[in-house]
Amino acid sequence: MTSRPRTGIFGLGSMGYGMAQSLLRAGHELAAFDIAAEPVARIVAEGAQTGNPADLAPGLDRAVIVVLNAAQTRAVVLGNDHAPGLIDHLRPGATIIACATVAPDDARALAATVQARGLHYLDAPISGGAAKAAAGKLSIMASGSHAAFAGARPALDAMAEVVFEMGPEPGQGSAMKAVNQMLVGIQIAAMAEAMTFGLSQGIDVARSYEVITRCAGNSWAFENRGPHVIDGDYRPASAVDIWPKDLGIVLDAARAAKFSAPLTATALQQFLAASGSGLGSQDDAAVAKVYARNAGLTLPESDP
Amino acid sequence: MTSRPRTGIFGLGSMGYGMAQSLLRAGHELAAFDIAAEPVARIVAEGAQTGNPADLAPGLDRAVIVVLNAAQTRAVVLGNDHAPGLIDHLRPGATIIACATVAPDDARALAATVQARGLHYLDAPISGGAAKAAAGKLSIMASGSHAAFAGARPALDAMAEVVFEMGPEPGQGSAMKAVNQMLVGIQIAAMAEAMTFGLSQGIDVARSYEVITRCAGNSWAFENRGPHVIDGDYRPASAVDIWPKDLGIVLDAARAAKFSAPLTATALQQFLAASGSGLGSQDDAAVAKVYARNAGLTLPESDP
Numbered sequence: 118m119t120s121r122p123r124t125g126i127f128g129l130g131s132m133g134y135g136m137a138q139s140l141l142r143a144g145h146e147l148a149a150f151d152i153a154a155e156p157v158a159r160i161v162a163e164g165a166q167t168g169n170p171a172d173l174a175p176g177l178d179r180a181v182i183v184v185l186n187a188a189q190t191r192a193v194v195l196g197n198d199h200a201p202g203l204i205d206h207l208r209p210g211a212t213i214i215a216c217a218t219v220a221p222d223d224a225r226a227l228a229a230t231v232q233a234r235g236l237h238y239l240d241a242p243i244s245g246g247a248a249k250a251a252a253g254k255l256s257i258m259a260s261g262s263h264a265a266f267a268g269a270r271p272a273l274d275a276m277a278e279v280v281f282e283m284g285p286e287p288g289q290g291s292a293m294k295a296v297n298q299m300l301v302g303i304q305i306a307a308m309a310e311a312m313t314f315g316l317s318q319g320i321d322v323a324r325s326y327e328v329i330t331r332c333a334g335n336s337w338a339f340e341n342r343g344p345h346v347i348d349g350d351y352r353p354a355s356a357v358d359i360w361p362k363d364l365g366i367v368l369d370a371a372r373a374a375k376f377s378a379p380l381t382a383t384a385l386q387q388f389l390a391a392s393g394s395g396l397g398s399q400d401d402a403a404v405a406k407v408y409a410r411n412a413g414l415t416l417p418e419s420d421p
Numbered sequence: 422m423t424s425r426p427r428t429g430i431f432g433l434g435s436m437g438y439g440m441a442q443s444l445l446r447a448g449h450e451l452a453a454f455d456i457a458a459e460p461v462a463r464i465v466a467e468g469a470q471t472g473n474p475a476d477l478a479p480g481l482d483r484a485v486i487v488v489l490n491a492a493q494t495r496a497v498v499l500g501n502d503h504a505p506g507l508i509d510h511l512r513p514g515a516t517i518i519a520c521a522t523v524a525p526d527d528a529r530a531l532a533a534t535v536q537a538r539g540l541h542y543l544d545a546p547i548s549g550g551a552a553k554a555a556a557g558k559l560s561i562m563a564s565g566s567h568a569a570f571a572g573a574r575p576a577l578d579a580m581a582e583v584v585f586e587m588g589p590e591p592g593q594g595s596a597m598k599a600v601n602q603m604l605v606g607i608q609i610a611a612m613a614e615a616m617t618f619g620l621s622q623g624i625d626v627a628r629s630y631e632v633i634t635r636c637a638g639n640s641w642a643f644e645n646r647g648p649h650v651i652d653g654d655y656r657p658a659s660a661v662d663i664w665p666k667d668l669g670i671v672l673d674a675a676r677a678a679k680f681s682a683p684l685t686a687t688a689l690q691q692f693l694a695a696s697g698s699g700l701g702s703q704d705d706a707a708v709a710k711v712y713a714r715n716a717g718l719t720l721p722e723s724d725p
Contacts, residue, residue, distance in 0.1 A: 380684060
C-alpha cells in the first residue's frame with residue numbers, strides 16, 4: 118500500500134490557491150494555511166485540512182511557501198515575535214519549497230539557516246500566472262541539493278509542466294527568476310510605451326495590438342497585458358507594486374555584480390511613477406497611464 | 422487575354438532581392454535595379470529585365486522601392502544632381518510603393534511631391550526579415566489613397582502574407598512601423614541586458630535562452646537574436662547601425678509629439694555605444710558586447 122504524499126502549502130493567493138488545487142488533484146494529503154479565512158475555507162471545502170501549523174507541520178514531508186516576498190517567506194519559515202516558524206515544527210529531513218520571488222542572497226541565507234536545522238531547502242521560484250498554477254502547468258526554476266529535489270519531487274510533479282534544474286545551490290533558481298523578471302518588467306513597460314506612442318501618432322491601441330502581435334515587435338508581455346489597456350480594465354491580475362519589488366531585486370543583484378542595467382533601471386522608474394501616483398494596486402498594465410498622462414493622451418476606460 | 426503585371430523594383434539588398442523573387446514567382450514582368458551589379462545579374466538570370474530606368478520606367482505600372490532610408494528613397498524617386506528620378510519617367514497614374522523605414526513626416530513630404538506629378542504613393546514599410554521576403558510572406562503596414570492601394574495590389578499580393586491598411590494618408594504606415602521598431606529595438610537591447618545579467622549571476626547564455634523561451638520573459642526579439650549571442654555569430658542578419666537610424670526616427674516623431682519615451686531613449690544609447698565602439702556593421706545582437714565589456718564578462722565566440 119502506497120501512502121499519499123503529505124504536503125503543506127502556506128499562502129493561498131492567486132498563485133498559491135491554484136497550486137493547492139493542483140496538489141489535491143494529484144492526490145496529496147494537503148494541509149493549507151493563509152492569514153485570510155476565506156480561501157482557507159474554500160480549499161478545505163475542496164478537500165484540504167487546516168488547523169494550527171504547530172499541530173499539523175510535524176506530519177508533513179514537505180511545505181510549499183507561496184507568499185509575497187522574502188520577509189513573508191522568512192516569517193513563515195523562521196517565525197517572528199508572535200509565533201514560532203516552520204523550522205520549529207517540521208520533522209528532520211522534511212523539505213521546504215520556497216516559491217516567492219526573492220533575491221538570490223536572501224535564498225542563500227535562508228537556506229543556510231534551514232539546512233543547519235536538518236531540513237532541506239529548494240529555491241523554487243515559479244512563472245506562469247494563476248491559470249497555469251490551477252492547471253498544474255507552472256514553470257519552476259529550482260535549485261538545491263539532490264535531497265531537496267527528491268523531497269520536493271511529488272509536489273513539483275503536481276504543480277509544474279516543466280522544472281528547470283538550475284544547480285545544486287540555493288540562489289541559482291532565484292537568479293534565473295531575476296533574469297525572467299528583468300525581461301517581463303522591461304517588456305510590460307515597453308508595451309505601455311509603444312501603445313501610447315502609437316496613440317500620439319494617431320493609431321488607436323486596439324489597432325497597434327492587432328498589428329504588433331503579428332509583427333517582430335511582439336512579446337509575451339505585449340500579448341498578455343495589451344488587452345488590459347485596450348479594455349481599460351486595470352483589475353489587478355498582477356499589480357504595479359510587484360515591479361518596484363522585483364526590479365529592485367534585479368537591480369540589487371546587478372549592483373552587487375557591478376552590472377550596468379540601464380533598461381531595467383528605466384523601467385523601474387516608470388513603475389515607481391505609477392505607484393507613486395496612486396496606481397500601485399492596479400494591474401501592472403496601468404503603467405500605460407503614466408505615459409498617457411505625461412503626453413496628454415486619453416486611454417480607453419472600461420464602463421463602470 | 423490578361424497581360425502580366427508590370428512592376429519595377431529598386432533595391433536588391435537582403436529584403437529587396439527576396440521581394441523580387443516573390444514578384445517573379447507571382448508572374449510579374451519585372452524590371453530590377455540596384456547600384457551593385459552582382460544581385461542585378463542574379464535576378465536577371467532568374468527572369469527579370471534590367472537596363473536604364475529612363476528607358477524601362479515608362480512601361481511600369483508600379484515601382485517598389487526597397488532601399489536603406491529616406492535619403493535613398495528620395496534619390497530614387499526625385500533624382501539627384503547626377504540623374505533624373507522616377508517621377509520624371511513613370512507614366513501618369515503609376516504607383517510608387519515605398520518600403521524603407523522612414524519618418525512619417527518624410528513619407529508625407531515625399532508623397533505630396535509625387536502626387537503633385539500625377540502619380541500615386543503607397544507608404545508601405547515592411548516587417549519580417551529576408552526569409553519571409555523571399556517566401557512572399559512579409560507583413561506590410563500600408564497607407565495611402567484608394568487609387569494607391571489599387572495600383573499596388575498585384576505587388577502586395579505577391580510580396581505579403583498580410584497587409585495592414587493603416588489609413589488613407591501617407592505617413593500612417595510609417596507611424597505603425599515606428600511603433601514596431603520601438604519595440605524590436607528595446608527588446609533586442611533587453612535580450613542583451615538579460616543574457617549578460619544572467620552571466621553575471623552564473624547562468625550561461627544557452628541556459629538563459631532555454632529557460633526564457635519557455636517563460637513569460639520571452640519575445641520575438643529574444644527568440645530570434647538570442648542564438649546569435651549563444652553561437653557568438655555576429656555576421657549581420659540585421660546590423661547594429663540600423664538602430665541609431667530607426668530609433669532616431671521613433672524619437673524624432675516622439676519629440677515632435679512631446680511624447681516621453683525613456684525606454685526607447687535608453688535602448689538607443691546602448692546601440693550608439695555599440696556603433697561608437699566599432700560594432701556598427703555587426704549583427705545587432707552585438708549590443709550584448711557593450712554590456713559584457715561594461716561588466717567584465719566573457720561572451721561565447723564562434724570558432725574562426
